[in-house]
Amino acid sequence: MVKSVELNNKLLKQIDETRYLTAENAWRYRTILRFFYLQYEKMKYWMYKEDVLEELNKHSEFKEYTMEHLKQDLDVLVSWKNLVPIQDTSRVATVEEFKNKQFRYQLSEYSVEIERMTLRLENLLVENASLEPSLLEKLKEELGRFLRMVNEDEKTVGFWWRDLNNDFRRLNQNYQDYIGDFYSLKAEEMMKTQEFLVYKERFIDYLRDFIKGLQHNVNAIESILTNITEADERVVINKIFSYEKAIPRLDLEIRDDDILDNIWGKWLNLKGWFLGENGKESEAARLFEITNEIIRKITRYAAQISESRNSAANRKEEYRKLLEMFLSCGELDHAHKLSAVSFGIFSPRHIKGDFARKTESINSGIFDEEAYIYTIKPRIRSYREKEKKTPIPNHQEKKAAMLKKIIQERQKEKEIMESYITDGVISFASLSLINGQIRALLLRWLAKGINSPDKKSKTEHGRVFRLISPENNARCQVRCEDGDFEMPAYKLQFEPEVDR
Structure with missing residues (x-):
């Protein structure tokens, strides 16, 4: 019962009034419009550019901001429909002042709502969030x-x-x-x-x-x-x-x-x-x-904290015992060996790669598994792997056998097709029962003749034939082993073979 989204012009067009939020000089545009909005809330709807400049110059960020800069920014905001200008003729004393177009500016309705939204976003806090x-x-x-x-x-x-x-x-x-x-x-x-x-x-x-x-x-x-x-x-x-x-x-x-x-x-x-x-x-x-x-x-984190706290307490005793063992070492070499056992290698080299393990056991150590041989290649630009030279295999006998087989099939096919030619013509209307292979061959010749501009073409065996269209659009039925089909009663007229 709920409708889908209705696409109309209002939805599809961009909102120009929001461009000031992400424009290059957004910090200036937003400050100007925020001042207009605060005055709007005080029911002061129309503002002169002199009032705006006076307010902006109170802030250190706008100390070098001039009337020329303000005019440019106001023109941009007017073009984006954030401000609505109206010429103020009440303050005009000379023709020159009239030509200079003294304007008053008002915040547009869209801009009022956008500023309200930005204020809410700036002060967005999660208040009274609870699960009551x-x-x-x-x-x-x-x-x-x-x-x-x-x-x-x-x-x-x-x-x-x-x-x-x-x-x-x-x-x-x-x-x-x-x-x-x-x-x-x-x-x-x-x-x-x-x-x-x-x-x-x-x-x-x-x-x-x-x-x-x-x-x-x-x-x-x-x-x-x-x-x-x-x-x-x-x-x-x-x-x-x-x-x-x-x-x-x-x-x-x-x-x-x-x-x-x-x-x-x-x-x-x-x-x-x-x-x-x-x-x-x-x-x-x-x-x-x-x-x-x-x-x-929460329970998991609490358990981890408790466990780490308990383990830290136990570690103190372990460290005290280890210190006693170091103190009891009579030689430096003995201390080095104890350090290696306790702390391992200080500068280890880690080798990582995509190694295929033969076991998935997490308890299996390095010495429990078979050694893995990995070929390391030089990391230099000039290095190239040696190419193995392989001779081109000789398929001459296979080619000859295949050629012989194809020639035999073509000869057999030619003999079969010759049996369907009567007085140099194959008439589709006069064909006896044919198999799928003969039908495909005849239809291929028919397509060649139809697509030829002069209705002439050649068979695979080199015989030239001409396609004769049926008179009065006559049709015929061709009987095949896998079913019958109806078609125009075409004829293929073959030219006499030339002895070579």
């Missing part, structure tokens, strides 16, 4: 009132719809923001620290409480949604549509189809969140899995 079961509880209560909305008036249904969507939106935003924090690089680093152990139990208890609420409320919501009939759905959706349509909107025309499509889209998305759609897993089930995965992740 109370939101699911509230959604369950709102959906439980669905059947009552069938008999309520449009205004009551409209208010109920707004509350339902607000709660659903908050649930989505909160869980996405909260879950997103756990998958951030900052969270990964924090969970690897010793301090995280203090909060581990609190996090796990909080997430488990949410899972309990999720299981309890989602099952109830699924039951409510599955019991709603299509007829009740249509009644309630139509009431919501009537309510939304009745809201007066200034300077904005919204088609009825768009309003209805938006309502149905929201409702189907809400249902899909809990019930799933097109055989796919529901978002509620996915949230349940993600939350469990986070608990496992």
